[in-house]
Amino acid sequence: MFVAPHLVILTLFMIVPTGYAVYDSLFTSKLVGGTRFSGLANYRTVLSSHEFWDGVWRVLLFAVVQVPLTIAIAFFFAAVFDAGVVRFGRFFRTVFFIPFAVPGVVAAVMWSFLLLPGFGPYSKALKSLGFGHVDFFSSKLILPTIVLIVIWEWTGYNMTILYASLKSIPRDVTEAAVIDGAPLRTIILRMKLPMVRPTIVMLVFINMVGALQLFTEPSILSAFQPQAVSYGFTPTLYVYNTAVGSGEYNLGAAAAVVLALIIGLVSLGAFAVRRRNGEFR
Amino acid sequence: MRTPHGAGGSARRAFPGLGGRRLVGLTAAALVAVSAAACSSSPSTAGPGAASGGSASGAAGGSGCAANATPLTFWGWSAGYDLVVKEFNKTHPDVCVKLQNAGATTAEYVKLNDALKAGDGAPDVAQLEYFEVPSFEITKNLVDLSQYGVASSRADIAPAAWSQVSQGSALYAMPVDLGPLALYYNSKQFSAAGLTVPTTWDQFATAADKLHTADANAAITNFDPESTQDVLALMQQYGAFPFTYSGGTSVGINFTGAAQTAFANYWQGLIDKKEVTTASDFSPAQWANLDSGANAARLSPAWGPVGMQLSVKKTIGDWRAAPMPQAQAGQNLAGNWGGSTLAVVKGSKHAKQAAEFAQWFGGSADAWKILSGPVAGAFPGYVPLLNSPDFQNTTLPISSDDKSNAVFADAAQHLAQTQWPPIMTAALTQWTSTFAGVTKGTETLPQAFQAFQKQLSDYAKAQGFTVTAS
Known part of the structure; x- marks a missing residue:
């Protein structure tokens, strides 16, 4: 009874669309000849498409770099604010959180202008500092550039959650350490960090799933620098471009299902880790 | 997201x-x-x-x-x-x-x-x-x-x-x-470099060579390999349009025929010698090149000058329109973008x-x-x-008193015939990735044409079409 509203919403917005995607992925619709049942043919196409797998490896690499960096920076600032060693802490916490309130599209457009090769302020500054002509959108730098943008967007959000978690640590624990003469660094790294570990594991998981679904930033950047972002740059871009760009909706559906399975596997891994840590008892 | x-x-x-x-x-x-x-x-x-x-x-x-x-x-x-x-x-x-x-x-x-x-x-x-x-x-x-x-x-x-x-x-x-194409050139730069307006693509290549030899920073024009419509318009004008389609289930895709290969080799040659730039169409780099003398001409569609005069400053008043160079002397073929x-x-x-x-x-x-x-x-x-004199005599500040419209209007009447295949949405989506390597210098234009021939033919076949290579 009490779960009924939840179940209805779950069915309407999760199970039905997923089921429809699976159903769709089993058909092939052609411009000439119409729609026919084609079994697993679309899955074979996706699984043998190196564009798709290139995208999967790219977002995994992206996640391995971006997620730890974001959380490390976020933890650093959360700990600094929590320790109360800076003045105007509330003001700066708000400032750090602001990028999260900026929609991804706006952020990507803004950074595209800032980093524009030859014309943006950043490449001009680097040039005058003697770094020569830096092209943030070249095939070598495009991924670090996206990492930079995403860290900018998401650090404040992670910081806020970590800050709340740090604040919930009982004061007497740290007070005892302070009285014992433990330096601040030790208190943060040896006492507080282990205590917020469950929060960090959860943030790793959330950030990881977000990274695997990377879409907004590369798709906006591709409008500025089409050569840097191929149509299968990330798996979600591959799904979008096969379904909408080429009109192969069924193939797009199959790719989406494969991507969902990959994310499901990652989630299961994270669940296993958290279980081992003694959560969900 | x-x-x-x-x-x-x-x-x-x-x-x-x-x-x-x-x-x-x-x-x-x-x-x-x-x-x-x-x-x-x-x-x-x-x-x-x-x-x-x-x-x-x-x-x-x-x-x-x-x-x-x-x-x-x-x-x-x-x-x-x-x-x-x-x-x-x-x-x-x-x-x-x-x-x-x-x-x-x-x-x-x-x-x-x-x-x-x-x-x-x-x-x-x-x-x-x-x-x-x-x-x-x-x-x-x-x-x-x-x-x-x-x-x-x-x-x-x-x-x-x-x-x-x-x-x-x-x-x-x-x-x-x-959007008929014309050769839109910087008349001051042309006369300073001693160039005459080329009427064939051979003359165009010679002019490109002369210009670049005299000034290593100058290229005659820009060629953006990733701009599908730009490249297709130039192919049309060259007599190398890659598509044929007259309704039904058969579609012609030909990026590897004699004319198409000649077209690809021609532009790759200019790219290799740095006699053309490969900036993205409409990018700040392209406008800067046109204004600084890094590009002496633009192969411009008729709607191009209106936007261009908002994006260049120093060279306002210097630009003139001439008919596109021809693949064969004496021809008068135009392309459309x-x-x-x-x-x-x-x-x-x-x-x-x-x-x-x-x-x-x-x-x-x-x-x-x-x-x-x-x-x-x-x-x-x-x-x-x-055909109206009023229209043909209209001038823009970027071209001073040049009757550019008359040149574009003539081009509009001499467009090479084109037939678009019913798979252009996919072609536009897939083009950029395939041709990006030409800009980067990791592949040549003829190689990109061969790759795209296969890619688009595969797509057309998967959509149930019979593909012919002409």
Whole structure:
């Protein structure tokens, strides 16, 4: 009874669309000849498409770099604010959180202008500092550039959650350490960090799933620098471009299902880790 | 995290859509990307009625129409179309056209496709670029306008435009504007470098060599391998257009024939010698090159100078138009980049009035008075205007007193015939990735042509077409 509203919403917005995607992925619709049942043919196409797998490896690499960096920076600032060693802490916490309130599209457009090769302020500054002509959108730098943008967007959000978690640590624990003469660094790294570990594991998981679904930033950047972002740059871009760009909706559906399975596997891994840590008892 | 890559990306590729033409290139790309994003993630706010509007809803209200006027919905995105619609409603009190912006180019096509699939919410009339008409024709979603007498406009429309929208006696859309190419060159730089205006591509290569030898920073022009429509327009002009299609299930794709290979080798040669640059079309780099002398000429569509004069400063007044260089001496072939048509969508309850509106829109002096005006700034496919001395004598500050329009108008009458295949949406989506290596220098243009030949042929076969290589 009490779960009924939840179940209805779950069915309407999760199970039905997923089921429809699976159903769709089993058909092939052609411009000439119409729609026919084609079994697993679309899955074979996706699984043998190196564009798709290139995208999967790219977002995994992206996640391995971006997620730890974001959380490390976020933890650093959360700990600094929590320790109360800076003045105007509330003001700066708000400032750090602001990028999260900026929609991804706006952020990507803004950074595209800032980093524009030859014309943006950043490449001009680097040039005058003697770094020569830096092209943030070249095939070598495009991924670090996206990492930079995403860290900018998401650090404040992670910081806020970590800050709340740090604040919930009982004061007497740290007070005892302070009285014992433990330096601040030790208190943060040896006492507080282990205590917020469950929060960090959860943030790793959330950030990881977000990274695997990377879409907004590369798709906006591709409008500025089409050569840097191929149509299968990330798996979600591959799904979008096969379904909408080429009109192969069924193939797009199959790719989406494969991507969902990959994310499901990652989630299961994270669940296993958290279980081992003694959560969900 | 939901933004259409296709729409954003093709905003640049499909730039001739009049919508962004007046804005400086990059800003336009950004704005289109953003607005397209807004459209497709929330059709209810950006395109009122895009999802549910339908042809009958409240069309008689608003724009001051009579209550009993026949309501028509019209999806279009180009600047100034609202003014043309207003004029139509004023002069045709028995019809009431309601203009809706369902997004520019690909964004609109996606929405139109979805509405047609859903069987509800499609407009009566839709703006389609020339290359997109066959894609809607093959799914039998366009009304044959010849049954409503629209073919009577044939003599008033540039022949190459007409042939792109007709199959035999059937007419699937009414041509509106065009973008014929011309050699748009910096006359001061040309005379300083001692160059004469080339009339053949051989002379063009010689001039490129001379210019670059004298000044290592100068290239004669820009060639953007990733700009599908730009490259296809140049191929058309070179006599190397890669597609043939005359309805039905057989489509010709040929990027590897003799003419196409010659075209690819020609441009690769200039790229290798750094005698042309490979900046993105409409990028700040391209405008800077044109203004600094790094590019001495632009192979420009007719709608190009209007936007260009907002993006260059130092060289205003120095630019002149000349006919495109020819593959064979003595020929006069032009290429076309851009332009739109109006099509009547199947399922329209008022197809007759819709056809009347489309015919008036592209083929009447009244409509063209506004379309060629300062807000819309469209280049006509409408012959009476193309031929009129007033139009041909119009000048722009960027060209001082040069009669550029006369050159473009002549080109409009000499466009090489083109047939678009019904798979252009996919071709546009897949092109950029395949050709990116040419810009980076990791592959050559002939190699990209070979890769794309296979890629697009595979796609066409997967869609059930028979592919011939000619």
